[in-house]
Amino acid sequence: MKTKTFRQNAVTYGIVILFYLICQGLILSGNMSSLMKGLMVPICYYVILAVSLNLVVGISGELSLGHAGFMCIGAYASAIFAVCVDGKMPEGLELFLALIIGAAITAVFGFLIGIPVLRLRGDYLAIVTLAFGEIIKNVVNAVYLGVDENGLHFSMKDSLSLGLSEEGLTIMNGAQGISGLPRTANLTIGIVLVLITLFIVLNLMNSRQGRAIMAIRDNRIAAESIGLSVSKYKMMAFVISAALAGVAGVLYSHNLSALQATSKNFGYNQSIMILVFVVLGGIGNIRGSMIAAVILTILPEKLRFLSDYRMLIYAIVLISMMLFNSAPKAIEWRKSLAERFARKKDIPAETAGKEAR
Amino acid sequence: MSSFLTYLINGISLGSVYAIIALGYTMVYGIAKMLNFAHGDVIMVGGYTVFVICSTLGLPPFVGILSAVVVCTVLGVVIERVAYKPLREASSLSVLITAIGVSYFLQNAALIIFGADTKSFQNVINVPSLTLMDGQVTVSGVTMVTILSCALILIGLTTFINKTKTGQAMLAVSEDKGAATLMGINVNRTIAVTFAIGSALAAIAGVLLCSAYPVLSSTTGAMPGIKAFTAAVFGGIGSIPGALIGGIIMGVIENLSKAYISSQLSDAIVFAVLIVVLLVKPTGLMGKQIQEKV
Known part of the structure; x- marks a missing residue:
């Protein structure tokens, strides 16, 4: 049993590394279009988002429609940090610290939001996560933040009411967002983060805690009657998932020079998009959501000729x-088709039936 | 004081539109146990139908409204038949994703047919506005018609559900599908009727919404749809009076916070109120508490 899960996980990591090698090879040999090159980092953060959402939807069994909100927190936290330390430290160190700050702040928000959210169930939980995402x-979009020699200035009105001195720097400019970001994210960093995400989620799934989370999902x-603390384990899955979404947000903000929160990137549409990856890839199936995220990110771009x-x-x-x-009808039809196909190959129907199961 | 009254009345009017949309959400949820994410886009289809009939073809408004209702009803039934019926026994999450697919489909079909530029909607409700309190408060015709039609719809719907056979069948199906089948109720037909009614209501909501806020684009229905869904949850999803109360409270809060706090934050405030209500009453204001059996 243990070796089987190990082999399964090794295949998952292998796919990621293979994908990386192929893409890197294509980039170095100059065979990749600039469009596809631009998609490399998005693919990485969508994979992280899909895998982390699968932790809540698939493993913990709660429908969350606010995943993009956590991504937004991670993106903004790291962008504020990046603007504050711009030019004061090497790029690599900046990105490393940004990732830790982004993940930590998102985890705190995940915990705070989880307290009310996890008291609810089913569709009510779904709508409250959606509400939180929209609130974030x-x-x-309404916050103005600036810094000068007197420290940080904060306002909800406009950038003028920040009262900055002449050397002051406006960090968050309301709906105009944050500009002047370092574009340091690349495919290698993205893939490393994907591997870390997979490592965390897959190990959690095969741990004592992960089995407890799945037991709570199933019944x-x-x-509860065998002494598992429902709120503790649900919170654990929720916070880890939020922190990973925050990491994806850091990757997102470091792939842009200006960050804005619109309904397209951090709205409920984005959350639903991530949910589509999870459901299409198979709920609870980490490898599936990974593959679905890659295909569904590339597909709209490949269909561009259809304008x-x-x-x-x-x-x-x-x-x-x-x-x-x-x-149900399609599943039945597929089964009967598979059986007919098996019979044509002269395999006895009995073994074919067993294999299908 | 008079400006407060104006905001309040406009809020009730906006809330009435939310309530009409929320009724569609709540009925479909009560019976098919699914979140019909495409409901908001049916509103948009209703708006475009009136736009084509009245502005492009120049026909009188009531023809436009009538054809919007017919088009949306047919659309609702077709969507149910093609996309949702095959998934009746599947997990609720796959139905949800299919509904999202339908929503994308409707939005992008509208984008292709009508283009990306927003259309200015010509007001089809020509009712003179009313002046109250010596000219301090003016209530526009659209506002009055909206509030009135919401009240009429609610009365009509309650009568329909309590007095007709189909309505009783709807109640029975929402309570227990299996038992309803055993009693000889045609579940598929009942669900189709529910979708038809919900979509017809969405068409009316579309006309009212576009008359009050006269811009029309392919995403017109998305945000009102989400807010109406929130309203339905707020009032207790599955409950018809709950949808009305939820819708009106949401509309009033949205308008008042736009006027007095911040237009930027009004959506955030509306959603925050929803969260607070759900924390105090986890199944919404009028929702039924269902006891879990081991």
Whole structure:
């Protein structure tokens, strides 16, 4: 049993490393279009987001629609840090510290938000996470933050009411966001972060704590009756997931020169997009959500030649994939097709049936 | 004082629109146990239908409203038949994602047909505005019509559910699908009827919304849809009076916080109130507390 999970995890890491080698090879040999090059870091942060959301949706069994909000916190925390220390320390150290700060601050927010959220269940939990995500996005857009020799200045009104001195620097400029960011993220850093994320999530899943989280998901009352603390384990999954989303946010902000919170990048649409990766890749299946995130990030770009029709095609593909994957009739039809296919190859139907199971 | 009254009335009017949309959400949730994320986009389809009939073809407003209702009803039934019915027995999450797919589909289809530029919606509700308190408070015709139609819809819907056979069947299906089937209720038909009613309400909401805020784009319905969904949860999802109360409270809070606190933060305040309410009453204001069986 132990060796089997080990082998499974090794395959997952292997896929990531293989993907990295192929992409790096294509980049170095000059065979990758600039469009695809631009997609490399987004693929990494989408994979991190999908894997971390899977921790909440798949492993812990709670539907969260506010994942982009945590990404927003991580992005803004690290961007504020980056602007404050700009030019005062080497790039590598800056990114390393930004990652730690982003993850830590997001984890704190994840804990604070988790206290009320995890008291609710099902669809109510989903709508409250959505609400928190929207609140984060709106509040971030209304905050003005500046720094001068007297220290930090804070306002909710406009940049003038910050009262900065002449050498003062406006860090957060309300809806205009944060500008002047270092663009230090690249594929290698992204892949390292993906591997760290996978390491954390896969090890958690195979640990005592992970099994407790899954036991609570499968039967809360039974798990409670054998002495598992439901709120503690649910909170653990929620906070880890939030911190990892924060890491993705750091990667996001370090891939841009200016950061803004719009409904496109940090709104509920983004949260839903990440949820689509998770559901399409298979709920609770880490490798699946990883692959789904890669394919669904590349797909809209590859469909660009269809111009206006691309998102329409994307929607149709999404609906048909869901119908094909989850409709009971489609599952039955696929099974019967597989059986017929097996019989044609002269394999006795009995063994084919066993294999399908 | 008079400006407060104006904000309050406008808030009730906005809340009435939310309530009408929330009714559609709540009915579908009560019966099919699914979050129909595409509901907001049906509103947009309703708005575009009126736009085409009234502004492009120049036909009278009531033709526009009527065809919007017909188009949306048919659309709702078709969506249910094609996308949701095959997934009736599947997990609720896959239905949710399919609904999101349908929402993308409708938004992008509208984008292709009507283009990316926003259309200015010509007000189809020509009712003179009312002046109260010696001209201090003016209530526009649209506002009055919105509040009135919300009240009429609520009365009509309650009567329909309590007095007709189909309505009783809807109650039965929402309570227990299996038992309802055993009693000879056609569950599929009942669900289709629910979607038809919900979508017709969405069409009306679309007309009212676009008359009050006369811009029309492919994402017109998205944010009101989410807010109405929040309103439905606020009032207790599955409960019809809850949807009304939730919608109106949300509309009033949104308008008052826009006026007195910050227009930037009004959405955040609305969602914060939702969170507080759900913490005090985890199933919403009028929601039923369901006891869990081991």
